[in-house]
Amino acid sequence: MSTPVPNLGAPHPGATSELAVSDGLIAETTEVAAAPGKKKKRGYGLTFWMATVWLVVVLICAVFANLLPVRDPLTPDVINKLALPGEAGLLGTDGLGRDTLARLVHGARVSVTISVTAVAIGMVVGGFLGIISGFFRGKTETILMTIINIILAFPALVLLLVLLAFVGRSLVVISLIVGFLSIPIYTRVARATTLAVAEREFVRASRTMGAKNSRVLAREILPNVVLPVAAFGLVAMGVVIVLEGTLAFLGLSVQQPAPTWGGMIFDGKRYLNEAPHVVLIPSIAMFLTVLSLNLVGDALRTRFDVRGSNL
Amino acid sequence: MYVLRRLPSLLATLFAVSLLTFLMTSLLPGDPALQILGAENATPEAIAAVRADLGLDDPLPVRYLHWIGDALTGDFGRSYRTNEPVSEAIIDRLPVTAEIGILAIIIALLVAIPVGMLSAYRAGTRTDKLISSTSFGLLAVPNFMVAIFLILIFAVWLGVLPATGWVNFTDNPVQNLRSALLPALSLAIAEMAVYTRLLRTDMIGTLQQDFVTMARVKGVSNRRILFRHALRPSSFSLMTVAGVQVGAIIGGSVVIETLFALPGVGRLLLEAVLVRDLLMVQGVALVIAVSYVVVNFTVDILYSYLDPRISHGRSAARV
Amino acid sequence: MRVHRRPMRGPWKRALASVGLVGLLLGTAACGGGGDDGNGDVEAGAQSETVEAGDPVEGGEITVGLEAETNSWLPGEGTFNQPGVNVAYALYDPLMHRTEDGAVEPYLAESMEPNADLSEWTLKLRPDVQFHDGTPLNAQALKTIFDEYLTRPGSNVAASVADVTSLDVVDDLTVVYRLKETNAAFPDNLVAAAGWPFSPTAAAAAGPDAGANPVGTGPFKFVSWQRDSRLELEKNENYWQEGLPHLDKITFRPIPDEDTRLSSLQSGDIDVMQSLRQSTVIKARELDGVTNFEHLGSNSGGSTMNVSRPPFDDVRVRQALAHAMDQEALIEVLGGAGVTPLQTQFFSPDSPYYSEKLEESYPEHNVEKAQELYDEYINDPDRSDGKPVGSPISFTFTCPPDPSLNELSQLYQAFFNVLGAEVELEQKEQAAWIQDMLARDYDMGCTRVGADRDPYIVFSQAFTEGPLNMTAFQSPEIDEQLEILRTTTDVEERKAAVEAIGEVLNENVPNTYSGGTLTVMAARDVVRNLDGWVFPDDTKGNGAASAQVMWGHVWTTE
Numbered sequence A: 001m002s003t004p005v006p007n008l009g010a011p012h013p014g015a016t017s018e019l020a021v022s023d024g025l026i027a028e029t030t031e032v033a034a035a036p037g038k039k040k041k042r043g044y045g046l047t048f049w050m051a052t053v054w055l056v057v058v059l060i061c062a063v064f065a066n067l068l069p070v071r072d073p074l075t076p077d078v079i080n081k082l083a084l085p086g087e088a089g090l091l092g093t094d095g096l097g098r099d100t101l102a103r104l105v106h107g108a109r110v111s112v113t114i115s116v117t118a119v120a121i122g123m124v125v126g127g128f129l130g131i132i133s134g135f136f137r138g139k140t141e142t143i144l145m146t147i148i149n150i151i152l153a154f155p156a157l158v159l160l161l162v163l164l165a166f167v168g169r170s171l172v173v174i175s176l177i178v179g180f181l182s183i184p185i186y187t188r189v190a191r192a193t194t195l196a197v198a199e200r201e202f203v204r205a206s207r208t209m210g211a212k213n214s215r216v217l218a219r220e221i222l223p224n225v226v227l228p229v230a231a232f233g234l235v236a237m238g239v240v241i242v243l244e245g246t247l248a249f250l251g252l253s254v255q256q257p258a259p260t261w262g263g264m265i266f267d268g269k270r271y272l273n274e275a276p277h278v279v280l281i282p283s284i285a286m287f288l289t290v291l292s293l294n295l296v297g298d299a300l301r302t303r304f305d306v307r308g309s310n311l
Numbered sequence B: 001m002y003v004l005r006r007l008p009s010l011l012a013t014l015f016a017v018s019l020l021t022f023l024m025t026s027l028l029p030g031d032p033a034l035q036i037l038g039a040e041n042a043t044p045e046a047i048a049a050v051r052a053d054l055g056l057d058d059p060l061p062v063r064y065l066h067w068i069g070d071a072l073t074g075d076f077g078r079s080y081r082t083n084e085p086v087s088e089a090i091i092d093r094l095p096v097t098a099e100i101g102i103l104a105i106i107i108a109l110l111v112a113i114p115v116g117m118l119s120a121y122r123a124g125t126r127t128d129k130l131i132s133s134t135s136f137g138l139l140a141v142p143n144f145m146v147a148i149f150l151i152l153i154f155a156v157w158l159g160v161l162p163a164t165g166w167v168n169f170t171d172n173p174v175q176n177l178r179s180a181l182l183p184a185l186s187l188a189i190a191e192m193a194v195y196t197r198l199l200r201t202d203m204i205g206t207l208q209q210d211f212v213t214m215a216r217v218k219g220v221s222n223r224r225i226l227f228r229h230a231l232r233p234s235s236f237s238l239m240t241v242a243g244v245q246v247g248a249i250i251g252g253s254v255v256i257e258t259l260f261a262l263p264g265v266g267r268l269l270l271e272a273v274l275v276r277d278l279l280m281v282q283g284v285a286l287v288i289a290v291s292y293v294v295v296n297f298t299v300d301i302l303y304s305y306l307d308p309r310i311s312h313g314r315s316a317a318r319v
Numbered sequence C: 001m002r003v004h005r006r007p008m009r010g011p012w013k014r015a016l017a018s019v020g021l022v023g024l025l026l027g028t029a030a031c032g033g034g035g036d037d038g039n040g041d042v043e044a045g046a047q048s049e050t051v052e053a054g055d056p057v058e059g060g061e062i063t064v065g066l067e068a069e070t071n072s073w074l075p076g077e078g079t080f081n082q083p084g085v086n087v088a089y090a091l092y093d094p095l096m097h098r099t100e101d102g103a104v105e106p107y108l109a110e111s112m113e114p115n116a117d118l119s120e121w122t123l124k125l126r127p128d129v130q131f132h133d134g135t136p137l138n139a140q141a142l143k144t145i146f147d148e149y150l151t152r153p154g155s156n157v158a159a160s161v162a163d164v165t166s167l168d169v170v171d172d173l174t175v176v177y178r179l180k181e182t183n184a185a186f187p188d189n190l191v192a193a194a195g196w197p198f199s200p201t202a203a204a205a206a207g208p209d210a211g212a213n214p215v216g217t218g219p220f221k222f223v224s225w226q227r228d229s230r231l232e233l234e235k236n237e238n239y240w241q242e243g244l245p246h247l248d249k250i251t252f253r254p255i256p257d258e259d260t261r262l263s264s265l266q267s268g269d270i271d272v273m274q275s276l277r278q279s280t281v282i283k284a285r286e287l288d289g290v291t292n293f294e295h296l297g298s299n300s301g302g303s304t305m306n307v308s309r310p311p312f313d314d315v316r317v318r319q320a321l322a323h324a325m326d327q328e329a330l331i332e333v334l335g336g337a338g339v340t341p342l343q344t345q346f347f348s349p350d351s352p353y354y355s356e357k358l359e360e361s362y363p364e365h366n367v368e369k370a371q372e373l374y375d376e377y378i379n380d381p382d383r384s385d386g387k388p389v390g391s392p393i394s395f396t397f398t399c400p401p402d403p404s405l406n407e408l409s410q411l412y413q414a415f416f417n418v419l420g421a422e423v424e425l426e427q428k429e430q431a432a433w434i435q436d437m438l439a440r441d442y443d444m445g446c447t448r449v450g451a452d453r454d455p456y457i458v459f460s461q462a463f464t465e466g467p468l469n470m471t472a473f474q475s476p477e478i479d480e481q482l483e484i485l486r487t488t489t490d491v492e493e494r495k496a497a498v499e500a501i502g503e504v505l506n507e508n509v510p511n512t513y514s515g516g517t518l519t520v521m522a523a524r525d526v527v528r529n530l531d532g533w534v535f536p537d538d539t540k541g542n543g544a545a546s547a548q549v550m551w552g553h554v555w556t557t558e
Helices: A015-032 A045-064 A100-136 A138-153 A156-167 A171-198 A201-208 A213-249 A261-269 A277-310 B002-027 B032-037 B044-054 B060-072 B086-121 B126-138 B143-157 B173-207 B210-217 B222-260 B265-274 B278-306 B312-318 C012-031 C082-091 C139-150 C186-190 C200-212 C258-266 C278-285 C315-324 C327-334 C357-361 C367-378 C403-419 C430-438 C455-462 C476-487 C491-508
Strands: C061-066 C096-098 C104-106 C109-114 C120-125 C164-171 C174-179 C220-226 C230-235 C249-254 C272-275 C290-305 C394-399 C422-427 C444-449 C511-524
Touching: A045 A100, A045 A277, A100 A138, A100 A171, A100 A213, A100 A261, A100 A277, A138 A171, A138 B002, A138 B278, A156 A171, A156 B002, A156 B222, A156 B265, A171 A213, A201 A213, A213 A261, A213 A277, A213 B143, A261 A277, A261 B143, A261 C403, A277 B126, B002 B060, B002 B278, B032 B044, B032 C430, B060 B278, B086 B126, B086 B173, B086 B222, B086 B265, B086 B278, B126 B173, B143 B173, B143 B222, B143 C258, B173 B222, B210 B222, B222 B265, B222 B278, B265 B278, C061 C082, C061 C258, C082 C220, C082 C230, C082 C249, C082 C272, C096 C186, C104 C109, C104 C186, C109 C186, C120 C139, C120 C186, C139 C164, C139 C174, C139 C200, C258 C272, C258 C278, C272 C278, C278 C290, C278 C327, C278 C511, C315 C367, C315 C403, C315 C491, C327 C403, C327 C511, C357 C491, C367 C403, C394 C403, C394 C430, C403 C422, C403 C444, C430 C444, C444 C511, C455 C476, C455 C491, C476 C491
Parallel strands: C061 C249, C061 C272, C394 C422, C394 C444
Antiparallel strands: C096 C104, C109 C120, C120 C174, C164 C174, C220 C230, C230 C249, C272 C511, C290 C444, C290 C511
């Protein structure tokens, strides 16, 4: 669903519009799902499976980049720079004559690592805070949400620059920072979902029957919040992947020469006139991946919602 | 009262943001004195003189109190780099970013409302899927590439809009709009997708509610149902999101303003960060943070009063 | 299009010829081609005219796109990097300027004469020159500027006037610069910001806002400035040079992104664009209706090594790394293939101090030789980095975050990896990187070397005890030659000294080169005479050197 503009100013990149997401999410969990029978639920359709296949391919590239039969992504070959696809290598070469296919495959690792780590951190920490504040309300909620608002309001660009300047621009660090910056969004999504779930009959029933808070949280709330949040996470991965491109534009992405998709697009921008394929190929890879994440996330969410309503 | 209840949290946020802004920027590595002097003139004595002059050798808490005390009276100091008053710099540039941002939101809404409604009305059909895929696709392109393609198409090939630059509204309103159009469009592309998706899900939900069914049963026309009954409640969510998107606009403007060479706040912040212009960074960051907090606070309040269907609890959940 | 061909030798002659051909083919339509025979005469320099600019046309206005603007327009406060100087030459007049031969001659000043031992320089001003605010440019004004602005704490031209003990007024139009010691290169300092007189009356009145309200003697007067957007200037009707300026109005716009600046020229938003990037120079050549005013400055990209830190304290390592670099590939990546010659010394072929002998002595690309030197070092039991015999050297290579340097540093890394060295790349913001270099707290990294300035200034900053010696390299022989440069005005003697220093540097390679910096002012064909400026006595100036234009001499046929 709604995915934000990669955003580096005030709130965090993914941040802002995820609120949008939270909105839609609630609408779907509580309303669409509650009124079943509108859409055909069986089968995911061809696009879903194509998207899944593409994601699996990207994942395989990321995990097995070193084992795949591609050339070394770092060896320059200046004589063959900006070669067209087929001329040198399957997908041509970049401005240093490095093999585009190899860089694409190895770049997938960066995209996958950043997006998975960031989403995992956001989901676990943000999800936890969100459930706590949504369940307990009151002071806890006020304090937590104030902290979240502070993180959102602070210009992420400044935060990124300061942190990166201190700890260097390794893949791990960038993943952690983007993860940290996405905590607020998940907190909001999780809190909103928790608020909605906590109103439901089965939760009230459980409480009336004298269940302890911890039990209600673990048995009733958590299972119902995890799935929507996870579905949202899938969409948010796409945001993070695009965000990496913006970071590359600002010179804040992973330290070169490690190939990244955003870095490849940014490097290729210089050659847009004479060799457009250098920028187009990684753009297409990024495009397909983000599109696939959205399609799969959207489809899965519809499915999860069904379960939610059945409970 | 709701406003009063939110006030302490608002003040705490503002205070924490100011403290965080100050600490973060003070911790940036790189000596501003060196940046001011330039490599050729940076003798140790000159650096020491400049540092003393700027009060950089005072302890951090002292520097913070000085800064925040002045800031509360509207005095953010003078930029180390340009010697221009920080407050003036921000006042000069805020209108540019604001205009582009508002224009972007308007463009995005103009596209998203009809498209999102169509998508919701035709949910599950081929039209809906096409719209959904397109919106997903729009989100999958980094904004600097969007900007470059727009420049290529509208400025270089068609020659109908200027590629870069800014004309003040007061100098020439028409040229002002022309110079704002491409940057706004670059920002709007992704917003469009966000709004469309939001409106779609929101309206699907609304269309399934009892009052809509009632209206249908009563024989109210589809058009009337869509616009009168469904769009109105959904417009509140759109408003909320638009408020939250203020952050995204400012974030995106860092990139867009650099590419289009616009004198906006985003570029001011980026350049200030790059050259360690501490007072400028602190001032701009604070203003951005405060505007974000205030805009969303306002939207939140408006929301809770304009939409009587929804309790304050729910609205809080949204913002 | 007109392409200024630079004299080049050796393998580059052929490359040059083909480039020239392309340039001419593309350019004939626009400019009618040209007759430059590229004869390799160093003294003739780059500014050989290929096309008549025609007769001056009065009136009209132009917009100029620059890569940046400066922080302040007040000398002493503004940093005036390359694009900033461009604007300054519209607002101000330099007291001294460079001729096409590279000599420094009076421009705004009427004369500049040293005493016998070159330790006192007497500057005479022209009568009846007024600042834009109507106050006269006289000796007292120069003294006030010197005492209250140029030498105040925090002034960023303090270094260039550091050896002036005092500036004394002799009569209404005459001042004397008294120096600590002999300095034959002193007038060179007055080409830059320290030599741009501004109205002290206006500056005092504006106080801290003086930087935003410049008042000079230049051909154009300040109208308005919106930071990061546009600086508007209008014709100075009261200009001291008869018949100048030609334009009514000139607007400078900072457009930081190379690609969109070029797009703006293409779409006609701007009439002239400045660029320091080879790849942009080439793209601009391919535009229809655009004339390229190019210049190969004595400023090369390159890398510096910190010789105070192992393993770079060992000359074998430095030589090995130098031999490992393929400079042609480095230039190729920077986008300058075919237009930027290999650089082997501080001064470019456009400079009178260029030496052919140094072409031979600079370490050529030779991987075997590099490997030999490298192996010799790592197998030396007494190797300076204290690592076990046979283990690779490891170091960090730092570059500022610029798109082209980003690619460049990766190529450097690949070259060093071939030898077996372990290289970590690091991107560091310009400010932090300069600080590290000044503190000599780095291993190796990207820098620019050389400048279109007097060799004494260039070398005494780079290779003596002073704070600006970023490589920490010093040598008694360089000191000896610097003495000659400091005390002699004889051109041949000075050339010999520069060559001798070059030999020391090529032997010890504290820094390497990655090709000269080709700069361009690309202008729509209607804008003329960007490089045709002359001194008041009609001596030819140094054209659009470093893409810096004397705007008073420019006109437009539109």
